[in-house]
Amino acid sequence: xxxxxxxxxxxxxxxxxxxxxxxxxxxxxxxxxxxxxxxxxxxxxxxxxxxxxxxxxxxxxxxxxxxxxxxxxxxxxxxxxxxxxxxxxxxxxxxxxxxxxxxxxxxxxxxxxxxxxxxxxxxxxxxxxxxxxxxxxxxxxxxxxxxxxxxxxxxxxxxxxxxxxxxxxxxxxxxxxxxxxxxxxxxxxxxxxxxxxxxxxxxxxxxxxxxxxxxxxxxxxxxxxxxxxxxxxxxxxxxxxxxxxxxxxxxxxxxxxxxxxxxxxxxxxxxxxxxxxxxxxxxxxx
Amino acid sequence: xxxxxxxxxxxxxxxxxxxxxxxxxxxxxxxxxxxxxxxxxxxxxxxxxxxxxxxxxxxxxxxxxxxxxxxxxxxxxxxxxxxxxxxxxxxxxxxxxxxxxxxxxxxxxxxxxxxxxxxxxxxxxxxxxxxxxxxxxxxxxxxxxxxxxxxxxxxxxxxxxxxxxxxxxxxxxxxxxxxxxxxxxxxxxxxxxxxxxxxxxxxxxxxxxxxxxxxxxxxxxxxxxxxxxxxxxxxxxxxxxxxxxxxxxxxxxxxxxxxxxxxxxxxxxxxxxxxxxx
Numbered sequence: 001x002x003x004x005x006x007x008x009x010x011x012x013x014x015x016x017x018x019x020x021x022x023x024x025x026x027x028x029x030x031x032x033x034x035x036x037x038x039x040x041x042x043x044x045x046x047x048x049x050x051x052x053x054x055x056x057x058x059x060x061x062x063x064x065x066x067x068x069x070x071x072x073x074x075x076x077x078x079x080x081x082x083x084x085x086x087x088x089x090x091x092x093x094x095x096x097x098x099x100x101x102x103x104x105x106x107x108x109x110x111x112x113x114x115x116x117x118x119x120x121x122x123x124x125x126x127x128x129x130x131x132x133x134x135x136x137x138x139x140x141x142x143x144x145x146x147x148x149x150x151x152x153x154x155x156x157x158x159x160x161x162x163x164x165x166x167x168x169x170x171x172x173x174x175x176x177x178x179x180x181x182x183x184x185x186x187x188x189x190x191x192x193x194x195x196x197x198x199x200x201x202x203x204x205x206x207x208x209x210x211x212x213x214x215x216x217x218x219x220x221x222x223x224x225x226x227x228x229x230x231x232x233x234x235x236x237x238x239x240x241x242x243x244x245x246x247x248x249x250x251x252x253x254x255x256x257x258x259x260x261x262x263x264x265x266x267x268x269x270x271x272x273x274x275x276x277x278x279x280x281x282x283x284x285x286x
Numbered sequence: 287x288x289x290x291x292x293x294x295x296x297x298x299x300x301x302x303x304x305x306x307x308x309x310x311x312x313x314x315x316x317x318x319x320x321x322x323x324x325x326x327x328x329x330x331x332x333x334x335x336x337x338x339x340x341x342x343x344x345x346x347x348x349x350x351x352x353x354x355x356x357x358x359x360x361x362x363x364x365x366x367x368x369x370x371x372x373x374x375x376x377x378x379x380x381x382x383x384x385x386x387x388x389x390x391x392x393x394x395x396x397x398x399x400x401x402x403x404x405x406x407x408x409x410x411x412x413x414x415x416x417x418x419x420x421x422x423x424x425x426x427x428x429x430x431x432x433x434x435x436x437x438x439x440x441x442x443x444x445x446x447x448x449x450x451x452x453x454x455x456x457x458x459x460x461x462x463x464x465x466x467x468x469x470x471x472x473x474x475x476x477x478x479x480x481x482x483x484x485x486x487x488x489x490x491x492x493x494x495x496x497x498x499x500x501x502x503x504x505x506x507x508x509x510x511x512x513x514x515x516x517x518x519x520x521x522x523x524x525x526x527x528x529x530x531x532x533x534x535x536x537x538x539x540x541x542x543x544x545x546x547x548x549x550x551x552x553x554x555x556x557x558x559x560x561x562x563x564x
Contacts, residue, residue, distance in 0.1 A: 007468040008388035015381035015443065016396065023438035026414035027403060033414065088305050093298040102548065103309035106316060108558065109543045111497035113515040114536035117522055118319045121529060127331045129318060161315060166558060173559035193297075214405070222409045225499055229522050244409060251413050252504055261413050268410045275405070 030261045038258035050262040060263070062238055063246040066152065067221060070242070071274075074156045075216045079209060081160065082167035087201065089168065090175045104165040112162075116229035119158045148239030151231045155240055158226050163219070167212045174208035175201070210282045214275040221271045224248060243267050319540065322533035330529050342530060347538075350521075350531030358510065359517035360538065366432045366513060367495040374437050374491050375484055382446025383472055387458065400440045408500075416504050427511040432502055436495065442487050445560060449483035450476060482553075489550060490557035493543065514539055 037046040054060050085104050094100065107115070123130050123144040131141040144154045178201070186196050202209075224244035227234045234241035243263060251260030317337075322330055323346055324339040350356050384390075385397060415435050420426040453476065461471050477484070502513040512520070518535045521527045547554055 005388070005390045008384045008390040008393075010469075011380040011384035011388075011472070012396070015377040015437075018377065018434065018437045019400075019440060021418075021438075022415055022435045023403065023411060023440070024399065026411035026418070027406065029414040030410050033417075085308070088301060091301055093294065093301055094305070095298075095302070098551075100305055100309050101551070103312045105551075105555070106544060106547065107312065109493060109497075109547045109554070110316070110540050111515050111543075112499050113519045113522070114319065114539045115315065117518070117532050117536050118315050118322065120522065121322055121330060121533070122315065122318055124331075127333065129335065129337075132333075132335050161312065165312070169555055169558045173555075218405060218407055222407050229519060232523055247409055247412075248500075252416070257413050257417060264407075264409045264413060268407050271405075271407050 030264055033258055034261035034265055036258045038256055043258070050259045053259060054262050054266065059238070059241070059246060063241045063243045066240060067223065067242045067244075070152065070156055070159075070223065071217060071220045074159055074220055075213060077156070078160045078164050078216065079167060079212055082164045082212065083171055083202075083205070083209065085164065085168040086171035086175055087197065089172055104168055106165070107162050108166045108169070110162070112225040113229065115158070115162055116225060119154070119230050123154055145231060146236045148236055151236060151240045155223070155226050155231060158230055159220065159223065163216065167216065170212055171205060171208060174205050178204050206282055210278055213278050217274045217278070218271045221267050221274075316540075316544075319533060319536050322530065323537040325530055325533075327528055327530050330533075343534060343537075346528065346530035346534035348531075349528035350535050353521055353527055353531055354512075354517045355510065356514065356517055356535050356538070359512050359514040362432075362511065363496060363514040366429065367492050369429075370433050370436060370495045371488050371492045373433065374439060374442055375488050377437060378440070378442025378487070379446045379477065379480070379484065380472070381443045382448075383450050383476060385443065386447045386450035387455070387476075400443060404440055404444075412500065412504070415501075419505055425505070427506050427508040431505040432513065435505075436498065436501060439491070439494075442491065445483060445487050446480065449480045453479055485550075486553045486557040486560070489546070489553050493554075496539075496543065 033043075034050050035045060035047055036043040037049045088094070089097070089100060089104070122128050125131060125141060125143055125145065128144075130144075135141060142150050144150050182200055182204075183196060186200060191199070222244045223242045224247075227240040227242050227245050228248070231240040234245045243266070247260050247263045247267070250256050250263060321337060321339055324341065324343045325336065326340070326342045326345065329336060329340055329342075385393065419431050419435055425431040457475060458471050461475060462468075466474075497515065498513070499515045499519065502516045503519065506512055506516065509517075514535070518532060518539065521532050521535075
């Protein structure tokens with residue numbers, strides 16, 4: 001058995017080396033760096049320079065507010081939509097199933113840069129197809145990039161398009177594990193389809209929907225590429241600046257690694273806190 | 287019985303009436319990506335509504351190549367994704383094998399660390415990773431910087447551990463009795479049996495590498511060492527740039543993956559359903 005022990009370490013070692021170097025150590029190091037003054041060379045320890053600044057920084061509060069607004073609107077809308085997609089795709093009455101699956105799942109494989117570029121063109125104020133179509137039904141052109149609320153809406157639409165299908169795949173796999181006879185019994189008892197959805201499907205799906213919510217909260221908390229590329233570096237004037245973008249600016253443009261690390265840890269703490277809150281709200285009643 | 291089939295018909299009509307518009311909306315951006323890539327810039331920025339393909343795709347590709355060396359960047363992206371996928375599947379399979387089929391000191395600690403940190407946001411590690419790779423190791427603008435740090439991804443470990451632990455142990459014990467070496471048991475018996483799981487994992491990892499944006503943007507920003515998404519991203523927001531070219535690039539990034547997606551949909555969905563992207 002001791003010999004086998006050695007084999008186990010040999011199999012594990014190459015991966016664990018990478019994992020320790022590029023994941024575990026950075027997690028610890030990030031925390032340490034957040035207590036360093038990184039604007040002097042060499043860095044010096046300073047317990048409050050970054051954390052003290054963070055809680056008085058209007059740019060941080062702006063990014064926090066934008067991130068939370070996007071999160072609070074986008075995640076519930078997307079998860080509801082994904083649930084509807086999954087339930088409808090699971091219907092035995094559906095024809096051309098593979099075509100519908102393709103329509104909803106295809107965005108999952110589209111890269112962030114490619115879709116950001118398309119959304120910029122589609123929502124172009126003067127020549128974009130969206131404003132032309134809105135004009136067709138009598139709606140005045142929307143200033144998607146120069147009006148902060150519209151820009152936030154654009155980000156929410158884009159992220160929802162990109163990720164709804166991803167969540168629908170997960171929810172659909174959950175639906176397919178619900179045994180058919182549950183519904184047969186309910187149908188025999190003349191329970192309507194709508195009631196079946198709310199009283200059978202949703203409760204059984206709750207754990208998997210919560211899993212999707214947690215994943216989405218973590219993802220949206222870090223939102224970076226969409227405000228970076230679609231609304232042009234968080235424009236208009238910081239109107240779509242997110243925590244992810246602020247982290248990028250502080251870390252990789254101002255090269256203030258200490259402050260950026262404090263922002264990163266705040267994002268992580270918020271993601272963990274919101275996830276735990278979700279799990280607590282969704283816990284099984286005892 | 288007749289009324290039941292009638293209500294089924296009604297329900298079927300309602301179902302399709304609901305899903306069809308939603309599907310059209312969802313396909314619309316992809317369709318527009320394709321249309322834009324075939325249009326000259328004056329067509330993209332014209333007051334008319336154009337929703338059918340035009341004939342300027344090759345001109346757009348030429349314009350894109352003039353704006354940035356896109357084919358060079360595509361080559362880098364392909365090489366990086368292939369090597370990354372191979373290495374990551376290999377490393378995580380080995381680790382998954384160790385965790386699934388051996389008992390050793392520290393085993394539960396390793397599993398605990400992986401499970402306990404897997405949902406931490408990537409943002410937490412990106413700064414120290416950058417400092418380490420670019421400043422301490424001086425690896426900015428290298429292949430190593432693109433390929434090695436993302437290998438930390440631990441989803442493959444859980445994926446492969448699951449696959450290996452479901453295999454019957456007698457199989458491996460019988461080989462041990464015959465005197466087959468441990469690494470041969472892994473390579474010759476275990477890996478071939480885990481092929482479907484490895485396929486799903488490889489697809490997901492390839493996709494993640496192909497679409498990766500933030501990390502390559504940070505470490506490989508020098509022209510000539512950029513990946514395709516980074517090269518395309520530098521054009522977005524420039525004032526004098528061919529938007530038809532950008533769209534042609536977007537199509538070249540997306541179309542191959544979409545084709546693979548259609549062919550291997552089952553593996554994609556298996557991988558995603560196991561929570562393997564992000």
